[in-house]
Amino acid sequence: MEKQSYMRGVVRSPMFSLLILFAALVIYFSAASKGLFLKPKNLVNILNAMAISALLTQGVSFLMISGKLDLSTGANGTLCGMLLAFLLQHGTPVVIALPVSLALGGVIGLFNSVLVNEINFQPFIATLASTSVFTGFVYVLANKKAIDIKNPVVLWLGKGMIINYIPVSAVMALLLMVVVGVILHKTKFGRQIYLVGGNAKAAMLSGINPKKLSYKLFAICGVFSSLAGITLAARLQSGTIAGVTNARFQGITAAVLGGISFGGGSGGMGGAFVGLLVLSGFNNGMTVVGLNPYWQTVASGLLLLFALALDVFRTRRNAKA
Amino acid sequence: MEQYLEFTGIGKAYPGVQALRDISFRCDGGEVLALLGENGAGKSTLLKILSGDTRPDEGGIIIDGRPQQFSAPYDAIKAGVSVIYQERQLVPAMSVMENIFLGEQPKTSLGTIDKKALRQSTQDIIDKFGLPIRPDELAGRLSVAYQQMVEIMKAYRRNSKIIAFDEPTAPLADAEIAILFDLIRRLKEEGRIVLYVSHRLSEIFRITDKIAVLKDGRFVKYLTTSRTNEQELIQAMVGRDIGDTYANLRRNDKLGDVLLEVCNLETEYLRDVSFTLRRGEVLGLAGLVGAGRTEVARAIFGADAILGGEIRFEGEAIDFSEPKDAIEAGIALCPEDRKDQGLVLWRSIRENITMPVLGRIRKGLFLDRAAEEHLAEEAIAKYAIRTPSINKIVRELSGGNQQKVILGRWTNSKMTTKLLILDEPTKGIDVGTKAEVYQMICDFAGEGFGVIFISSELTEVINVSDRIIVMRNGRVTGDVTRREATEESVLALAMTD
Ligand SMILES: Nc1ncnc2c1ncn2[C@@H]1O[C@H](COP(=O)(O)OP(=O)(O)OP(=O)(O)O)[C@@H](O)[C@H]1O
Numbered sequence: 001m002e003k004q005s006y007m008r009g010v011v012r013s014p015m016f017s018l019l020i021l022f023a024a025l026v027i028y029f030s031a032a033s034k035g036l037f038l039k040p041k042n043l044v045n046i047l048n049a050m051a052i053s054a055l056l057t058q059g060v061s062f063l064m065i066s067g068k069l070d071l072s073t074g075a076n077g078t079l080c081g082m083l084l085a086f087l088l089q090h091g092t093p094v095v096i097a098l099p100v101s102l103a104l105g106g107v108i109g110l111f112n113s114v115l116v117n118e119i120n121f122q123p124f125i126a127t128l129a130s131t132s133v134f135t136g137f138v139y140v141l142a143n144k145k146a147i148d149i150k151n152p153v154v155l156w157l158g159k160g161m162i163i164n165y166i167p168v169s170a171v172m173a174l175l176l177m178v179v180v181g182v183i184l185h186k187t188k189f190g191r192q193i194y195l196v197g198g199n200a201k202a203a204m205l206s207g208i209n210p211k212k213l214s215y216k217l218f219a220i221c222g223v224f225s226s227l228a229g230i231t232l233a234a235r236l237q238s239g240t241i242a243g244v245t246n247a248r249f250q251g252i253t254a255a256v257l258g259g260i261s262f263g264g265g266s267g268g269m270g271g272a273f274v275g276l277l278v279l280s281g282f283n284n285g286m287t288v289v290g291l292n293p294y295w296q297t298v299a300s301g302l303l304l305l306f307a308l309a310l311d312v313f314r315t316r317r318n319a320k321a
Numbered sequence: 322m323e324q325y326l327e328f329t330g331i332g333k334a335y336p337g338v339q340a341l342r343d344i345s346f347r348c349d350g351g352e353v354l355a356l357l358g359e360n361g362a363g364k365s366t367l368l369k370i371l372s373g374d375t376r377p378d379e380g381g382i383i384i385d386g387r388p389q390q391f392s393a394p395y396d397a398i399k400a401g402v403s404v405i406y407q408e409r410q411l412v413p414a415m416s417v418m419e420n421i422f423l424g425e426q427p428k429t430s431l432g433t434i435d436k437k438a439l440r441q442s443t444q445d446i447i448d449k450f451g452l453p454i455r456p457d458e459l460a461g462r463l464s465v466a467y468q469q470m471v472e473i474m475k476a477y478r479r480n481s482k483i484i485a486f487d488e489p490t491a492p493l494a495d496a497e498i499a500i501l502f503d504l505i506r507r508l509k510e511e512g513r514i515v516l517y518v519s520h521r522l523s524e525i526f527r528i529t530d531k532i533a534v535l536k537d538g539r540f541v542k543y544l545t546t547s548r549t550n551e552q553e554l555i556q557a558m559v560g561r562d563i564g565d566t567y568a569n570l571r572r573n574d575k576l577g578d579v580l581l582e583v584c585n586l587e588t589e590y591l592r593d594v595s596f597t598l599r600r601g602e603v604l605g606l607a608g609l610v611g612a613g614r615t616e617v618a619r620a621i622f623g624a625d626a627i628l629g630g631e632i633r634f635e636g637e638a639i640d641f642s643e644p645k646d647a648i649e650a651g652i653a654l655c656p657e658d659r660k661d662q663g664l665v666l667w668r669s670i671r672e673n674i675t676m677p678v679l680g681r682i683r684k685g686l687f688l689d690r691a692a693e694e695h696l697a698e699e700a701i702a703k704y705a706i707r708t709p710s711i712n713k714i715v716r717e718l719s720g721g722n723q724q725k726v727i728l729g730r731w732t733n734s735k736m737t738t739k740l741l742i743l744d745e746p747t748k749g750i751d752v753g754t755k756a757e758v759y760q761m762i763c764d765f766a767g768e769g770f771g772v773i774f775i776s777s778e779l780t781e782v783i784n785v786s787d788r789i790i791v792m793r794n795g796r797v798t799g800d801v802t803r804r805e806a807t808e809e810s811v812l813a814l815a816m817t818d
């Protein structure tokens with residue numbers, strides 16, 4: 001009886017259905033690409049893409065669990081990647097350029113949190129608007145062209161391989177993901193994020209300061225966005241104007257697929273990881289089977305919509321039960 | 322035709338708990354039937370089944386001889402059932418009349434809503450009940466009591482023959498309860514079937530005809546109100562005699578020096594509030610709903626801004642900018658609205674209990690899980706919280722057990738509280754546990770700490786407190802000792818200007 005209901009719990013859990021979906025995707029894409037999908041070279045591609053999305057997901061997850069959101073992660077990352085390229089081009093040593101670029105991400109996060117906490121904008125509106133501000137700065141810095149990166153340390157971060165098959169960036173992103181998971185579930189800081197996301201008023205009356213927390217989380221999200229942008233720039237060997245701007249939705253899609261609800265207070269890194277698998281497999285599979293890029297954009301949009309629908313559905317079912 | 326409602330062999334299980342098993346009883350038209358039982362006995366679950374919100378695993382409902390199959394609330398409404406939950410179900414942004422006629426508003430020949438007819442029909446119902454409510458008023462702007470009246474009028478408009486109330490008086494003041502009871506009597510005279518859930522025994526005797534007692538999800542006793550007494554009810558409900566709660570309290574009579582001094586306090590809601598609290602003292606705050614008692618608590622706790630006057634705690638002036646500082650200084654506030662300000666509903670009992678003491682249960686970088694579990698176990702034992710596990714999501718607990726979780730949080734053993742402020746702590750709690758809470762309050766005072774006890778239940782606040790401050794409209798209108806206080810005198814102070 002006990003065991004049976006446990007099994008039922010597993011089968012009904014969102015992770016289980018997501019893993020089934022992932023398995024189905026793998027099978028379908030392998031067949032449709034005549035095995036290309038599972039070739040080591042392609043797996044490396046998947047891992048590479050996953051690294052970037054994973055970093056964006058982690059940043060935005062902190063905010064989403066606390067009941068907030070950041071849509072400017074992509075623009076933030078792009079700007080930071082561009083800044084790094086710019087600084088290096090002008091002869092700044094990497095030990096300075098790298099931390100400064102990461103710090104810029106944090107400052108951008110703080111800027112967002114001022115909009116949200118002091119002017120009381122909805123996070124959605126605030127970060128949608130600030131996205132164009134940051135994108136504007138990208139244009140200013142770039143002055144119409146991409147800036148090459150030649151620094152070997154940075155390039156290693158973006159393109160380096162461990163035993164020929166494992167991208168350094170993927171290892172870094174996944175290790176960070178474990179760290180984030182531990183922070184969320186084992187520390188006071190992590191617990192406060194869930195409590196504020198679940199009921200900010202109650203958290204405040206229990207001695208947690210939701211505003212202070214929100215500042216920290218926006219800053220953390222900013223640093224993660226920056227790291228994502230830097231990683232991509234390093235991989236492309238240049239700060240580009242497009243950067244990770246369009247990847248911002250990938251971070252959110254993976255988080256939502258994995259059970260981190262827009263309502264706040266739920267989900268975690270385990271789910272987000274499964275969400276990432278599905279997302280990365282899906283995106284890569286479309287390329288491997290040779291789907292026209294325009295249609296790929298349509299399909300990515302549909303996946304985001306699917307994730308959103310899943311969130312609405314889960315929230316509604318929970319509200320009823 | 323004879324009107325009656327019958328439950329036949331109702332059973333319902335949730336993961337880890339059998340909420341109801343084999344519940345069978347009957348209720349006739351023109352009668353008010355009380356559903357009585359401890360927290361978690363299954364009363365709300367039974368009402369949810371009656372309203373079509375939840376489906377039973379076994380058994381069924383028979384209305385006027387016809388077996389019913391409710392698969393959604395809509396079916397129950399069609400069959401003439403209205404359940405009025407403790408949480409209001411009105412649409413706050415809609416007017417009273419739109420709420421009352423929700424989904425069935427009168428139409429003009431053009432198919433638009435006939436506002437005139439709508440207003441008139443609403444006014445007719447309002448007049449019938451003799452209430453000072455306007456049809457055009459927004460539901461969200463009414464007081465909780467009047468919102469509840471609107472729900473009753475909605476049930477009346479639907480012509481529901483079965484109307485059930487789940488702890489309707491918890492948020493109401495005495496005067497409002499009188500209005501509610503008039504309404505219930507009227508429904509009864511019209512031959513309707515009324516089900517009534519409450520933990521206040523005095524109400525059961527005032528308003529009901531029959532009593533069905535549930536215990537641990539089983540039906541244990543069916544009684545006629547006029548032929549029973551409190552002792553028998555408590556015996557049936559709790560399974561033992563708890564005696565006279567107030568007489569049995571072991572009180573503290575050693576008063577120390579002044580712990581808290583409130584001088585001419587002004588906030589957005591308060592005018593010139595002054596009183597003192599000594600160590601070892603239980604100070605009651607009485608008054609009608611909205612008198613400003615909660616605001617006093619919030620000002621002390623650093624949750625509302627102080628605009629004038631002074632608060633001195635242990636001899637030093639305090640003006641906390643956030644509750645965190647108050648907690649660190651040794652002040653705890655157990656808030657009144659458990660859903661809005663108290664609980665994080667989607668998190669576990671364990672996580673809810675340890676909220677204010679996260680900084681004190683750490684092991685290195687991490688939270689000390691064992692210490693956390695220990696605190697949760699303690700609270701469960703102290704307040705007899707009915708749950709299969711400390712990791713159960715608080716939302717899945719019964720109302721009274723949720724209240725106990727907040728109490729458990731604010732009295733957990735890692736707190737270093739010197740001043741405990743309890744705002745309506747016994748709301749929705751069963752009689753047995755109420756006695757435990759009163760004793761906890763007295764013991765806490767006995768250790769040389771201070772307690773501010775806010776309650777809208779006069780009997781309770783008068784009998785537990787050593788001294789009672791009475792408030793009205795943000796001002797203090799009286800300061801009496803337990804010996805001096807009677808329900809009449811305190812009520813008079815709460816109503817005079
Ligand atoms: N949605 C749910 N999921 C899991 N368990 C539930 C759920 N709803 C109720 N229960 C359990 O069913 C039991 C009965 O709960 P119910 O709310 O009916 O009690 P009650 O008699 O109304 O108590 P109270 O006086 O505290 O309101 C409780 O043990 C509760 O934990």
Ligand SMILES: [Mg+2]
Pocket residue numbers: 364365366487719720721
């Ligand atoms: Mg209940």
